[in-house]
Amino acid sequence: MLGLLASWQALFLVAAFSVYIYFKWRRPKGVPPGPNGVPVLGYAPFLTARPHEKLLELSKTYGNIFTIYIGSRLTVILNDYEAVKTAYTDNADAFADRSPGFAHYALNGSDHDSRIRGLTMSNGDQWRTMRRFALTTLRDLGMGKSRLQSRILEEIDSFSATLKKKNLKPANPEHLMIACIANIMFAVTFDKRFEHDDQQFRTIMDFLTIALPTLSNVGPIQLFPWLRLIPGKFKKFWADFTTSQTLLRNVFRKELALHEKSHDFGQVQDYVGAFQDQREKELKQGNTNTYFDEDELIVELTNFFGAGAETTASTITWAYYFMVLHPDVQRKVQDVIDSKIGRDRDIIMEDKVNLTYVEAVCQEVQRLGNVVPLSIARSAVEDSNVLGFNVPKGSYIMPNLWNVHRDPRHWDAPEQFRPERFLDEEGRLLNPPQFMPFSIGKRHCPGESLAKMEVFLFVANILARFNLSVPRGYDLRPPEEYINGLTARPPPFEVIFTPR
Numbered sequence: 001m002l003g004l005l006a007s008w009q010a011l012f013l014v015a016a017f018s019v020y021i022y023f024k025w026r027r028p029k030g031v032p033p034g035p036n037g038v039p040v041l042g043y044a045p046f047l048t049a050r051p052h053e054k055l056l057e058l059s060k061t062y063g064n065i066f067t068i069y070i071g072s073r074l075t076v077i078l079n080d081y082e083a084v085k086t087a088y089t090d091n092a093d094a095f096a097d098r099s100p101g102f103a104h105y106a107l108n109g110s111d112h113d114s115r116i117r118g119l120t121m122s123n124g125d126q127w128r129t130m131r132r133f134a135l136t137t138l139r140d141l142g143m144g145k146s147r148l149q150s151r152i153l154e155e156i157d158s159f160s161a162t163l164k165k166k167n168l169k170p171a172n173p174e175h176l177m178i179a180c181i182a183n184i185m186f187a188v189t190f191d192k193r194f195e196h197d198d199q200q201f202r203t204i205m206d207f208l209t210i211a212l213p214t215l216s217n218v219g220p221i222q223l224f225p226w227l228r229l230i231p232g233k234f235k236k237f238w239a240d241f242t243t244s245q246t247l248l249r250n251v252f253r254k255e256l257a258l259h260e261k262s263h264d265f266g267q268v269q270d271y272v273g274a275f276q277d278q279r280e281k282e283l284k285q286g287n288t289n290t291y292f293d294e295d296e297l298i299v300e301l302t303n304f305f306g307a308g309a310e311t312t313a314s315t316i317t318w319a320y321y322f323m324v325l326h327p328d329v330q331r332k333v334q335d336v337i338d339s340k341i342g343r344d345r346d347i348i349m350e351d352k353v354n355l356t357y358v359e360a361v362c363q364e365v366q367r368l369g370n371v372v373p374l375s376i377a378r379s380a381v382e383d384s385n386v387l388g389f390n391v392p393k394g395s396y397i398m399p400n401l402w403n404v405h406r407d408p409r410h411w412d413a414p415e416q417f418r419p420e421r422f423l424d425e426e427g428r429l430l431n432p433p434q435f436m437p438f439s440i441g442k443r444h445c446p447g448e449s450l451a452k453m454e455v456f457l458f459v460a461n462i463l464a465r466f467n468l469s470v471p472r473g474y475d476l477r478p479p480e481e482y483i484n485g486l487t488a489r490p491p492p493f494e495v496i497f498t499p500r
């Protein structure tokens with residue numbers, strides 16, 4: 001009798017749980033279709049190490065706008081150009097939010113309150129204010145102007161000198177590249193350059209090259225923050241990450257104090273100076289609730305280094321990889337540079353008009369390299385309609401830029417590296433709307449001009465100075481073996497840089 005009661009109770013519990021799951025994971029009416037996942041985790045366990053490839057596979061069944069659940073969160077996948085454009089351009093205001101999870105709070109929060117800081121994860125008035133300030137300040141500091149350009153050329157000289165010291169020994173340029181890009185970020189933010197072996201600089205490099213890449217494994221902690229408390233791999237990962245982040249913040253605090261001492265109000269040379277001036281101005285006007293405080297600046301700096309260093313360094317590393325893989329393209333770049341500019345001076349941004357082939361190479365590198373294949377997820381500000389489907393307020397939104405850049409309906413022979421696709425018959429540069437490595441819409445990358453400048457100058461000047469090749473008999477792995485971590489990077493490879 002007792003046994004019978006127990007089995008009825010068990011049956012009841014299973015039925016109740018099933019009803020709960022059914023209502024919790026039932027797609028709201030009118031939303032795009034999609035596969036079912038498993039209770040609690042949704043579709044997350046099936047996304048694999050290359051989620052963008054899995055999503056492309058799903059689009060063959062469900063179409064180019066579909067939904068999955070990540071945990072209990074409805075997530076809309078925008079898998080092609082039409083879907084991304086309709087959401088991010090035609091309905092720009094409806095898709096301008098982010099939805100920070102547990103790890104984002106830890107990375108972008110402050111020690112003093114629970115507010116999210118910085119550009120990358122904040123929303124509403126705070127985000128609008130900081131974004132406006134960032135865009136204006138980055139522009140004023142001279143994206144494309146000579147001061148910043150000479151800082152980048154200085155870093156290219158340092159990169160060249162290190163390569164020459166290698167004396168034709170093969171090297172993977174990736175690590176050195178991140179150091180150079182981090183130094184350029186220091187020029188923009190603090191008007192300062194570090195020697196690569198400086199202790200403070202090493203702390204930043206450790207954060208960028210060791211701690212930050214581990215964030216690609218943060219998914220389970222985002223879903224279940226308690227995992228970080230249980231002894232084992234997640235606890236260790238979280239402890240290492242937060243320690244590294246504290247060290248980074250301490251370096252920034254120290255640099256801010258030094259900067260404040262030497263900075264004259266109104267004499268803006270860098271981002272930090274502009275920020276401190278703005279703070280002083282607002283305090284003088286009696287605005288004691290200003291967003292411009294030190295916590296905000298620290299997180300913004302972390303965002304700039306975090307979002308701007310590995311992305312740019314991976315892009316340039318992809319460029320060198322493709323030049324080794326396609327020596328004919330490398331030779332053509334060098335021929336164009338030799339004939340239009342010569343070899344006795346640096347290549348500068350003004351030369352771009354004569355070097356459209358080099359620009360086309362940079363664009364083709366970004367199209368096929370796809371360093372941020374799923375962009376940064378956004379969230380729907382309000383209920384809206386995209387291509388006939390309902391998108392409820394609060395859904396996650398994920399654009400599959402990887403597929404946008406490989407869609408055969410828009411790109412002829414998309415798997416092939418063909419810079420000419422970005423040139424018209426007169427050799428003028430083309431910018432098709434389907435090319436969007438920096439995303440589009442209200443939250444598109446604010447570092448786009450800086451990144452493009454770095455990529456162009458590093459590609460053109462290094463190819464003008466060196467021939468890039470792999471050691472004889474070296475097995476260069478194909479692009480399909482790319483590494484998908486925090487960004488998509490080329491398969492590990494070694495290059496010999498031979499001075500020309």
Ligand code: HEM
Nearest residue numbers: 119120307308311312315375376438439443444445447451
């Ligand atoms: C080749 C290099 C880069 C690529 C491919 C890249 C790509 C992206 C992408 C796809 C996004 C997401 C935009 C969206 O949600 O629509 C983004 C956001 C962002 N990027 Fe970049 N980025 C690069 C370099 C940089 C640099 C150099 C900086 C720093 C100045 C930077 C700072 C940011 C910030 C702060 C955001 C968040 C913007 C916001 O939420 O309002 N990025 N980037």
